[in-house]
Amino acid sequence: MAIPDYETLMLPLLNRLADGETQVLKDMQHQLADEFALTAEERIQLLPSGGTLTFASRVGWAKTYLKKAGLVHQPKRGVVQITAAGLEVLKSAPSHIDSAYLERFSDFLSFKNSSRNKVGLTGQGGMAEPLPELTPDEVMDTAQQRSREALADEVLERVRACTPAYFERLVVQLLIKMGYGGSREEAGRAVGRSGDGGIDGIINEDRLGLDAIYLQAKRWKDVVGRPEIQGFVGALAGQRANKGVFITTSRFTQDARDYASNSHYKLVLIDGERLADLMIEHDLGVSVVATYQLKRIDSDFFSEE
Numbered sequence: 001m002a003i004p005d006y007e008t009l010m011l012p013l014l015n016r017l018a019d020g021e022t023q024v025l026k027d028m029q030h031q032l033a034d035e036f037a038l039t040a041e042e043r044i045q046l047l048p049s050g051g052t053l054t055f056a057s058r059v060g061w062a063k064t065y066l067k068k069a070g071l072v073h074q075p076k077r078g079v080v081q082i083t084a085a086g087l088e089v090l091k092s093a094p095s096h097i098d099s100a101y102l103e104r105f106s107d108f109l110s111f112k113n114s115s116r117n118k119v120g121l122t123g124q125g126g127m128a129e130p131l132p133e134l135t136p137d138e139v140m141d142t143a144q145q146r147s148r149e150a151l152a153d154e155v156l157e158r159v160r161a162c163t164p165a166y167f168e169r170l171v172v173q174l175l176i177k178m179g180y181g182g183s184r185e186e187a188g189r190a191v192g193r194s195g196d197g198g199i200d201g202i203i204n205e206d207r208l209g210l211d212a213i214y215l216q217a218k219r220w221k222d223v224v225g226r227p228e229i230q231g232f233v234g235a236l237a238g239q240r241a242n243k244g245v246f247i248t249t250s251r252f253t254q255d256a257r258d259y260a261s262n263s264h265y266k267l268v269l270i271d272g273e274r275l276a277d278l279m280i281e282h283d284l285g286v287s288v289v290a291t292y293q294l295k296r297i298d299s300d301f302f303s304e305e
Contacts, residue, residue: 017082
């Protein structure tokens with residue numbers, strides 16, 4: 001049979017998690033391939049870009065959509081587990097699960113609406129599904145944005161699972177890629193060396209070291225509120241500094257953001273979502289697996305004047 005699309009894979013994937021135990025995603029790919037009786041050729045078929053197995057990609061997207069709806073989660077790298085909401089879905093014995101079915105879950109609706117709004121393609125329903133009136137270019141933009149958001153979600157998940165020491169090194173690498181800190185060695189010595197007075201590190205703003213940026217890096221799950229930012233400002237005052245960056249894997253309250261924006265200090269707050277975006281933008285922890293080119297007619301070439 002033909003390779004099933006990702007929506008067809010949603011319910012079989014969820015069914016294989018019905019026992020509530022964690023499952024290795026790669027093992028599930030093989031099990032689902034057996035379930036759908038895929039041939040050896042179909043199992044190794046690549047996407048047109050040539051960088052990814054078609055079936056593995058579709059299983060991955062099925063998992064991502066179920067995760068966005070809150071039906072599964074990934075407690076650690078490479079494994080998947082059903083949630084209480086997922087078990088409730090199985091109890092209702094649905095005949096199928098697809099994107100339309102998942103729209104009953106608010107988290108999934110937020111994900112789809114966010115995908116569409118970010119590329120400025122909000123239609124009457126506000127949904128992220130390609131609509132007939134969209135041009136092929138717009139469809140590609142929408143798909144690219146959705147793929148990037150799914151990647152950002154996975155990047156942040158990996159960051160939250162790493163150790164504090166690894167997170168500290170990650171921050172160093174990101175700042176280096178963004179042009180701060182002079183050399184990697186200088187940045188590595190600076191970050192994490194202080195640890196007193198609410199400052200986690202100090203890094204050069206430029207390669208000549210003409211100014212310094214003071215850092216606070218927190219690998220937290222809890223939201224960061226105004227008291228934490230006030231404490232950071234107090235630490236900056238104690239160091240007679242005027243520039244600071246507070247990085248967290250969680251998020252900031254609006255009160256914390258308002259306090260930072262109204263402060264006399266130059267403060268930049270980077271939450272988990274922004275951290276993941278910066279890592280993708282600067283190719284940290286991610287790699288290019290495919291490149292697509294959009295080509296247009298060269299009018300000058302066909303000009304006979």
